[in-house]
Amino acid sequence: DQQVKQNSPSLSVQEGRISILNCDYTNSMFDYFLWYKKYPAEGPTFLISISSIKDKNEDGRFTVFLNKSAKHLSLHIVPSQPGDSAVYFCAASASNYGGSQGNLIFGKGTKLSVKP
Amino acid sequence: NAGVTQTPKFRVLKTGQSMTLLCAQDMNHEYMYWYRQDPGMGLRLIHYSVGEGTTAKGEVPDGYNVSRLKKQNFLLGLESAAPSQTSVYFCASSYTGSRALRTQYFGPGTRLLVL
Numbered sequence: 765d766q767q768v769k770q771n772s773p774s775l776s777v778q779e780g781r782i783s784i785l786n787c788d789y790t791n792s793m794f795d796y797f798l799w800y801k802k803y804p805a806e807g808p809t810f811l812i813s814i815s816s817i818k819d820k821n822e823d824g825r826f827t828v829f830l831n832k833s834a835k836h837l838s839l840h841i842v843p844s845q846p847g848d849s850a851v852y853f854c855a856a857s858a859s860n861y862g863g864s865q866g867n868l869i870f871g872k873g874t875k876l877s878v879k880p
Numbered sequence: 881n882a883g884v885t886q887t888p889k890f891r892v893l894k895t896g897q898s899m900t901l902l903c904a905q906d907m908n909h910e911y912m913y914w915y916r917q918d919p920g921m922g923l924r925l926i927h928y929s930v931g932e933g934t935t936a937k938g939e940v941p942d943g944y945n946v947s948r949l950k951k952q953n954f955l956l957g958l959e960s961a962a963p964s965q966t967s968v969y970f971c972a973s974s975y976t977g978s979r980a981l982r983t984q985y986f987g988p989g990t991r992l993l994v995l
Contacts, residue, residue: 768922798983807884807970807986808923853922867913867938868984870922 767791768856770871777878783841785874787854790835794856798868799828799839802851811852812839844878851875882906884987886971892993893961901956901990903971910976912954913938913984914946916967923970929954930976961994968992 769788777783787797795816800808814821814828814837821828827840841848854871887902903912910931915923915938925938929948943965945957954973958965968991972984 770922773920800986805989807972807988809986810983813983867925867928868923870924872920872922 765790766871767794768854768869768871770852770854770874772874773872774875774877777844777876779846779878779880780843783839783844783848783876783878785839785841785852785854785876787837787839787871788835789837789856791856791858791869792835793858794869795859796857797828797830797837798855798857799826800853800855800870801848802853802873808853841876844876846878846880849876849878884971884973884985886969886987886990888990889988890991890993892995893958894995895962897961898957898959899961899992900958901969901971901992903954903956903973903987904952905954905971905973905985906952907973907975907985908951909973909985910951911974911982911984912948913972913974914944914954914956915970915972916940917970917989918967926956926969961992963994966992966994 798813799811801811802808830837851873853873855868884905913928914926924940927946929935932951935946947955968989971987974982974984
């Protein structure tokens with residue numbers, strides 16, 4: 765059973781508008797969340813993270829929102845740029861979960877296309 | 881500073897053949913990881929290591945073995961390759977300590993095709 769779900773395989777947005785990528789999780793023990801960005805033929809690169817003690821974290825054009833009661837997080841990109849076109853992975857970890865050392869559980873990814 | 885590098889970039893194997901994928905990092909990270917990514921799937925953890933000489937199983941360890949003889953290297957072995965192991969393999973590494981420090985840095989990937 766998927767513990768981290770990204771229900772939208774793809775998203776298309778016009779340049780300059782807001783991109784909103786969504787992620788849901790089922791494991792209430794998750795307490796740290798990350799977003800990774802992946803271009804074709806490259807490895808994922810870290811984008812932004814948020815701890816469960818916060819509900820928002822900003823880094824430039826990127827903001828992650830966490831709603832613990834809904835077990836939902838979202839990544840907002842404002843304004844979107846063509847260079848943001850990539851696959852975005854949501855990931856979660858738990859401090860103490862079966863001795864996993866806080867390993868990451870990834871969603872399946874959402875492919876974002878930003879059109880000029 | 882090369883970060884995380886992976887060798888080879890691409891490989892074709894026949895069923896039953898063996899091979900070793902090499903991951904190297906120059907960031908003095910304690911933790912290292914091997915993932916596989918299949919079409920339409922997220923990254924799934926195969927094995928990981930929390931330090932030199934230690935390894936542990938991840939989510940999908942069957943058919944793979946690993947070794948961490950040196951801190952900077954993490955090897956992933958396939959003893960008898962199967963078509964189901966056709967995938968893109970990513971290595972990652974991270975510091976130990978707080979969760980923020982344990983952000984994982986990924987290599988460029990190895991594309992493996994098993995015929």
